[in-house]
Amino acid sequence: MFADIEHAAQRIQGEAVLTPLLENVKLNALTGGRVFIKAENLQRTGSFKFRGAWNCISKLDPAVNAGGVVAYSSGNHAQGVAAAAQLRGIPALIVMPEDTPEIKKANTKSYGAEVVTYDRATESREEIANYYVAKRGAVLVPPFEHADIIAGQGTCGLEIIAALAGLGVELDDMLVNCSGGGLTAGIALAFSEKSPKTKVHSVEPEGFDDYARSLRSGVREQNPRSSGSICDALLAPQPGEMSFAMNNGRLAEGYAVSEAEVRRAMRFAFETLKLVVEPGGAAGLAAVLSGKLATKGRTIGIVLSGGNVDPKLYAEILMAA
Amino acid sequence: MFADIEHAAQRIQGEAVLTPLLENVKLNALTGGRVFIKAENLQRTGSFKFRGAWNCISKLDPAVNAGGVVAYSSGNHAQGVAAAAQLRGIPALIVMPEDTPEIKKANTKSYGAEVVTYDRATESREEIANYYVAKRGAVLVPPFEHADIIAGQGTCGLEIIAALAGLGVELDDMLVNCSGGGLTAGIALAFSEKSPKTKVHSVEPEGFDDYARSLRSGVREQNPRSSGSICDALLAPQPGEMSFAMNNGRLAEGYAVSEAEVRRAMRFAFETLKLVVEPGGAAGLAAVLSGKLATKGRTIGIVLSGGNVDPKLYAEILMAA
Numbered sequence: 001m002f003a004d005i006e007h008a009a010q011r012i013q014g015e016a017v018l019t020p021l022l023e024n025v026k027l028n029a030l031t032g033g034r035v036f037i038k039a040e041n042l043q044r045t046g047s048f049k050f051r052g053a054w055n056c057i058s059k060l061d062p063a064v065n066a067g068g069v070v071a072y073s074s075g076n077h078a079q080g081v082a083a084a085a086q087l088r089g090i091p092a093l094i095v096m097p098e099d100t101p102e103i104k105k106a107n108t109k110s111y112g113a114e115v116v117t118y119d120r121a122t123e124s125r126e127e128i129a130n131y132y133v134a135k136r137g138a139v140l141v142p143p144f145e146h147a148d149i150i151a152g153q154g155t156c157g158l159e160i161i162a163a164l165a166g167l168g169v170e171l172d173d174m175l176v177n178c179s180g181g182g183l184t185a186g187i188a189l190a191f192s193e194k195s196p197k198t199k200v201h202s203v204e205p206e207g208f209d210d211y212a213r214s215l216r217s218g219v220r221e222q223n224p225r226s227s228g229s230i231c232d233a234l235l236a237p238q239p240g241e242m243s244f245a246m247n248n249g250r251l252a253e254g255y256a257v258s259e260a261e262v263r264r265a266m267r268f269a270f271e272t273l274k275l276v277v278e279p280g281g282a283a284g285l286a287a288v289l290s291g292k293l294a295t296k297g298r299t300i301g302i303v304l305s306g307g308n309v310d311p312k313l314y315a316e317i318l319m320a321a
Numbered sequence: 322m323f324a325d326i327e328h329a330a331q332r333i334q335g336e337a338v339l340t341p342l343l344e345n346v347k348l349n350a351l352t353g354g355r356v357f358i359k360a361e362n363l364q365r366t367g368s369f370k371f372r373g374a375w376n377c378i379s380k381l382d383p384a385v386n387a388g389g390v391v392a393y394s395s396g397n398h399a400q401g402v403a404a405a406a407q408l409r410g411i412p413a414l415i416v417m418p419e420d421t422p423e424i425k426k427a428n429t430k431s432y433g434a435e436v437v438t439y440d441r442a443t444e445s446r447e448e449i450a451n452y453y454v455a456k457r458g459a460v461l462v463p464p465f466e467h468a469d470i471i472a473g474q475g476t477c478g479l480e481i482i483a484a485l486a487g488l489g490v491e492l493d494d495m496l497v498n499c500s501g502g503g504l505t506a507g508i509a510l511a512f513s514e515k516s517p518k519t520k521v522h523s524v525e526p527e528g529f530d531d532y533a534r535s536l537r538s539g540v541r542e543q544n545p546r547s548s549g550s551i552c553d554a555l556l557a558p559q560p561g562e563m564s565f566a567m568n569n570g571r572l573a574e575g576y577a578v579s580e581a582e583v584r585r586a587m588r589f590a591f592e593t594l595k596l597v598v599e600p601g602g603a604a605g606l607a608a609v610l611s612g613k614l615a616t617k618g619r620t621i622g623i624v625l626s627g628g629n630v631d632p633k634l635y636a637e638i639l640m641a642a
Contacts, residue, residue: 002347017343017344020341020343022338022341022363023338025365025404029620036367041595042341042594042595042596044341044346046595083346103592170551186622267632270597270632270635271424271632272362272600273363273365274362274596274628275363275590275595275597275599276595276596276597276598279593298586311591311592311639311640311642312639312640313590314639315634315635315636315637315639316636318632318635319632319633319636321632
């Protein structure tokens with residue numbers, strides 16, 4: 001419900017960063033429109049995920065929930081949960097794929113969390129997480145299938161709309177980098193209430209466009225693979241049940257971007273926007289730069305949803321230019 | 322005069338970016354204080370220089386000043402002037418050192434300016450600039466020795482103070498990356514009027530700390546060398562006469578940072594702040610991270626004054642970590 005986002009906005013105030021909504025003269029000139037950039041890479045823990053994690057975990061009582069929290073995550077949710085748990089004073093155990101970028105594992109540990117790794121191809125992260133939940137009497141904090149998580153991510157949309165209202169702008173299109181669909185659902189809910197004429201679109205990596213295909217077919221489609229994209233944050237195997245129930249019928253057409261388009265967007269973010277963006281965080285920018293949608297004369301919002309990228313990968317992308 | 326900064330603030334509105342004043346949980350934890358980060362790397366043209374350039378050039382009349390403008394610059398002022406002239410509809414010729422990072426030359430040309438290069442060791446940029454001023458009937462836009470330039474840069478300070486007022490914070494220390502001293506003079510003037518208890522400090526590269534030494538001796542000292550620092554934006558040979566007259570007696574102690582400290586700050590900006598900062602733009606951050614001043618329990622402002630860095634240099638710095 002929309003009111004949940006408003007409550008979440010109160011809850012995160014003073015803990016989450018009110019990230020800037022930026023505009024760039026060169027990007028506008030390139031597109032012929034106005035592109036508004038929500039810089040969630042500047043969010044606490046380096047991605048939007050802290051919003052939902054804190055909205056969920058701040059409700060827990062350290063006296064009651066001494067077993068803490070357990071989460072499974074490719075990395076950004078892990079950091080969000082770890083930081084939120086540390087702030088709340090409860091332990092966190094995070095189940096992460098072995099092939100997660102080192103910076104995400106190290107950062108998760110830096111927030112005091114315990115990290116357990118698993119093989120993305122052969123093991124079930126849900127099973128491992130449930131094992132620790134039972135063993136420790138912990139609370140599971142899922143990455144997107146939870147009303148508090150979705151409401152927390154929705155605060156990102158609320159902030160975009162508020163900043164635009166200050167400029168007298170209503171968006172034609174809002175692009176959201178999409179994995180399980182929690183951020184997308186939260187933002188789409190915020191826009192449906194406060195800016196209903198804006199079309200909200202999912203953006204995914206090519207080959208992992210389960211959301212775009214599910215929106216077309218009306219049922220939750222699976223991705224054929226579970227790894228093999230540079231966008232390590234956007235590899236959920238299929239839309240979440242809860243998020244898809246919210247997004248189906250509410251979202252407009254979904255877009256998919258190639259790895260080359262993502263790399264180009266990361267270079268553009270570095271050189272022109274002066275922002276560090278992880279691959280999955282650059283999907284919406286990649287869609288805009290590669291002309292997946294009409295931009296001329298239009299107002300378009302994108303979310304740079306995270307900046308937790310291995311510096312050596314970024315260096316390689318910059319060197320290859 | 323302070324009123325000139327207020328007029329400049331009106332003049333740049335809608336053309337310059339009102340850049341965010343950021344805070345980072347990890348940086349605060351590291352320092353034990355609160356560090357406020359003015360992200361001028363997100364400014365139009367990638368550095369604060371557009372402020373002064375537009376404040377100066379927006380006053381010119383294309384009918385009267387058809388000869389356009391001439392400037393000499395190691396790069397950021399060049400881009401600021403080129404973009405401002407393009408916006409005003411007059412030609413710009415920029416005299417740049419041959420060893421300027423390629424990205425700065427290319428960016429300057431991208432704003433429609435003509436670029437003439439010179440040898441930093443053997444030629445005088447002032448002489449070359451004056452030659453073109455006379456030949457074209459152009460207006461010289463100096464990098465710091467001009468009241469309009471200093472007032473324009475001062476708007477950066479005004480914005481910092483306004484954002485802090487919204488948070489109920491007054492800074493103990495304000496660190497300004499310093500070359501000729503225009504930004505420093507503008508910011509120091511703004512603080513002396515609006516936040517007089519804040520101590521404003523210059524930050525320079527080791528070996529190019531003419532400002533710090535001049536503040537100690539009370540006369541304008543020269544740097545022994547004119548090149549050889551990674552901080553290509555901070556190589557003015559000595560304090561400007563006008564800027565030093567404003568800064569002498571108004572600034573507190575100046576700091577100098579080593580190349581290793583700057584590189585470490587650039588890595589920190591990338592990994593933790595998720596911001597792309599050029600070497601000279603990272604000097605204040607380097608001073609904070611390397612403990613040049615007491616930070617525990619204190620409120621400190623820094624300016625990430627520019628982000629126009631060769632991607633390959635940044636890649637090398639990231640790879641070396």
